[in-house]
Amino acid sequence: MDRGLAAVFTTAPLQQASLIRGEIELRVTVTPQQADATIVAYLLEHNPATGRANIITHAPYTFTAQQAGKATTVTFPLQPAHYPVQKGRRLQLVIDTHDPFFAYDNTTTPVFTVDITSPKGTESYLDIPLHPAD
Numbered sequence: 818m819d820r821g822l823a824a825v826f827t828t829a830p831l832q833q834a835s836l837i838r839g840e841i842e843l844r845v846t847v848t849p850q851q852a853d854a855t856i857v858a859y860l861l862e863h864n865p866a867t868g869r870a871n872i873i874t875h876a877p878y879t880f881t882a883q884q885a886g887k888a889t890t891v892t893f894p895l896q897p898a899h900y901p902v903q904k905g906r907r908l909q910l911v912i913d914t915h916d917p918f919f920a921y922d923n924t925t926t927p928v929f930t931v932d933i934t935s936p937k938g939t940e941s942y943l944d945i946p947l948h949p950a951d
Contacts, residue, residue, distance in 0.1 A: 823913040824933050826943075827863065830905045837900045839946035841874060844892040845912065846939060848932040852882035856931060857916045860895060860945070861909040862902050870909060874898040877916065888932075890939040901950060910943050 843858050857877045861870040876895040902908065912933060935941040 822915070823911050826910040828908045830865065830907055831902055832904065834904045834950035835902045836948045836950050837873060837898045837902060837945055838948055840897045841895040841946070842892060842944040843876075843895060843910070843942070844890065844939070845941045846888055846890040846934045846936055847880065848888045848934070849880045849885055850930040850932075852885040853879060854885070854914065854931060855879040857913050858893075858895060859909075859911040859913070860898070860943070861911060862900070863907040863909045865905070865907060873900045873908075875916075888934065888936070890936075902947075908945065 837860075841860060845858075847856060849856075855877050857875060859875040860873045862873055863870040874896040876893060878891055878893050880889060880891075914931060933941075
């Protein structure tokens with residue numbers, strides 16, 4: 818992922834081993850500057866010791882032409898997950914306009930400009946079903 822083109826949000830290190838189990842939901846306010854822009858949200862497990870991250874789940878959301886230039890609050894599910902996270906690892910939410918994990922090498926995807934905000938009354942959130950590991 819090109820971090821210059823993606824928004825990255827990272828938690829503090831987890832204080833205990835945990836299990837992500839179930840449906841994950843994201844709410845975010847986005848202002849797409851182009852018509853038919855798509856964002857892709859990824860939930861990753863980040864290992865601070867190695868700097869590497871593993872994908873847990875993801876989901877795209879496409880804005881309509883009528884939403885171009887307008888702040889739009891969207892709530893959408895990421896794919897359900899069943900994923901163990903070790904103590905000390907961090908969770909990362911990445912919001913990007915290109916899907917490097919699932920795009921074909923020969924596919925050219927335009928880079929879209931989007932503004933991501935969290936207005937009062939419609940604050941952004943990521944709901945993760947995080948349970949203590951047994």
